[in-house]
Amino acid sequence: DTGVSQNPRHKITKRGQNVTFRCDPISEHNRLYWYRQTLGQGPEFLTYFQNEAQLEKSRLLSDRFSAERPKGSFSTLEIQRTEQGDSAMYLCASSPGPTSGRGYEQFFGPGTRLTVL
Amino acid sequence: GENVEQHPSTLSVQEGDSAVIKCTYSDSASNYFPWYKQELGKGPQLIIDIRSNVGEKKDQRIAVTLNKTAKHFSLHITETQPEDSAVYFCAATRGGSYIPTFGRGTSLIVHP
Numbered sequence: 001d002t003g004v005s006q007n008p009r010h011k012i013t014k015r016g017q018n019v020t021f022r023c024d025p026i027s028e029h030n031r032l033y034w035y036r037q038t039l040g041q042g043p044e045f046l047t048y049f050q051n052e053a054q055l056e057k058s059r060l061l062s063d064r065f066s067a068e069r070p071k072g073s074f075s076t077l078e079i080q081r082t083e084q085g086d087s088a089m090y091l092c093a094s095s096p097g098p099t100s101g102r103g104y105e106q107f108f109g110p111g112t113r114l115t116v117l
Numbered sequence: 118g119e120n121v122e123q124h125p126s127t128l129s130v131q132e133g134d135s136a137v138i139k140c141t142y143s144d145s146a147s148n149y150f151p152w153y154k155q156e157l158g159k160g161p162q163l164i165i166d167i168r169s170n171v172g173e174k175k176d177q178r179i180a181v182t183l184n185k186t187a188k189h190f191s192l193h194i195t196e197t198q199p200e201d202s203a204v205y206f207c208a209a210t211r212g213g214s215y216i217p218t219f220g221r222g223t224s225l226i227v228h229p
Contacts (some may be wrong), residue, residue, distance in 0.1 A: 004160070030217070033133025042121075042206045043161065056216065074190040091160055095215070104210055106217070108160035 002026060004109035006092050012115045014080055020078045021112045025094030032075050034067055034104060035061065035091040043091055043108075049075060050097065059107045089113050119144040121209050123220025131228050136197050138223045140207035141189040150183060150190050151217065155204045164205075166190070178196040197227045 005024045013019050020054040023032045025032045030051050035043035044066070051072035053111075061067075069075040079086055090113075120143040130136050142150075148169035153161035167174045167181045167190065174181050177199075182189040192200055204224050208217035 007158075036207075040221065042123075042145075042208070042222055044219070046214050048216065093160075098215065104215060105151070105163060105166065107163065108158045110158070 004092055004094050004107055006090075006109040006112050007099070008112060009110060010113050010115075012117065015082060015084060016117050017025045017082055018078065018080045019114065020076055021090055021092075021114075023075045023077070023092030023109060025092070025096060026107060027073075027109070028096065029094035030072065030097040031103070032069055033093040033095070034075070034077050035093065037091055038091040046077075049078070061112075079114075082114075084116045087116045088115055119147060119209055119211060119218040121207060121220040123207050123216050123223060126221065127134065127224045127226070129226045130197055132197060134197055134201060135200070136194045136225055136227075137202060138192045138207070138225070139189060140191070140220050141216075142209040143188065144209065144211055145188065145226075146211050148212040149210040149217075150181070151208050151210070152179075152181060152192050153195075153206045153208070153219075155206065155222075157203075161206060168174075178180055186193060194225075197225075199227050199229050202227045 002070045033048040034046040049069040064080045067077045089111040091111045093108045095106045138144045151166040154164045155161045180193045204222045207220045210217045
């Protein structure tokens with residue numbers, strides 16, 4: 001399967017705990033995006049990387065959230081001191097990048113559903 | 118920033134009927150408009166997109182139209198099938214940004 005993969009698919013944690021999610025993009029894609037989706041809403045942008053560089057962060061990304069893409073391949077999203085309001089689906093997407101002619105197209109993974117008790 | 122409104126929030130049709138979902142956007146600099154289909158427990162899947170230099174695009178049973186002057190775009194699905202049942206999202210992307218703003222989604226239900 002050459003699509004975007006995310007792990008774990010589901011995570012249940014207690015308030016105050018730290019959690020980390022992983023995203024593996026499509027191999028030739030150099031851009032990687034993180035989104036959050038709550039029930040009845042469209043995905044909301046959190047941050048994105050071009051290769052290993054984090055180019056933009058949303059105001060939604062509080063200081064409890066951190067994302068990395070150390071080798072320009074997979075990415076991790078960590079949430080520290082989780083709160084009940086962090087419960088959501090966390091989606092990862094990748095795209096070929098601006099020089100490909102298809103840089104606007106994003107391909108999403110299946111998401112990680114986080115439940116904070 | 119960009120604001121995307123999507124209507125209706127729920128759409129129920131009989132198999133074989135057509136379905137139309139409409140979106141409006143606020144930023145005149147937006148130039149890329151994708152549509153995504155999201156099935157239960159899955160991530161959004163890109164089904165069709167349109168750029169601002171084109172007024173209409175068709176791919177088999179689905180088509181998208183864009184009216185730049187009015188800043189609205191629509192998804193048309195003809196000959197609907199039960200497997201078309203899903204949540205559909207429109208989005209608008211500002212030129213050079215590569216970050217889409219999504220609508221709130223339309224839950225399409227196709228009754229056999």
